[in-house]
Amino acid sequence: MHVYMSGCSLGRLLVATTSDGVVAALIGDDAAVLRSDLHSRFPGTVMVDAEPHDTNGHVRAVVALIEQPTTAAPPPLDLRGTEFQRAVWLALQRVPVGRTTTYADLAIAVGLSSSSSRAVALACAANPIAVAIPCHRVVRSDGDLSGYRWGIDRKRTLLEREGARAAQPSLF
DNA sequence: GCCAGAACTCTGG
């Protein structure tokens, strides 16, 4: 696993890749915190600090997704998670740019009843690849932005940048 | 190891 420490308009950005694609994209304020977060997510994995060179272009692709979400193409992803989590993450990737969905809708999309939205929210929270798996496009059924693992203000910023409309239902 | 409780929720009584 190769680790790239970079920056973007939302703060510090850590991107971890394998030969299969992007494993993790973590956003935060402090590089050391991001690094320990990565370690707790993938215990026992060997991490190699890569030169800030971005040989395969994956880091550039992730940054492009953050800065120009409407035009950028996502990099290949290497999804590490349980069966259930991967199902949720795949459903998330089918949400188009500029649109939002709800935890209840996602629950139905992966074959559960709408009342199991809480399990879906947990799977979103466990998502290791910020922005490329667009868990920021999931809002509560009453239109509230709800929570976001990497900060509620980053969620709002990303949605505004994408031009999402359903995010503020009462703002007419 | 096992059990209880919490975590980015929603629905029905």
Add this chain to the structure above:
DNA sequence: CCAGAGTTCTGGC
């Protein structure tokens, strides 16, 4: 308002 549904993780015993 309160509880229950469904999954995973964490902390106390």
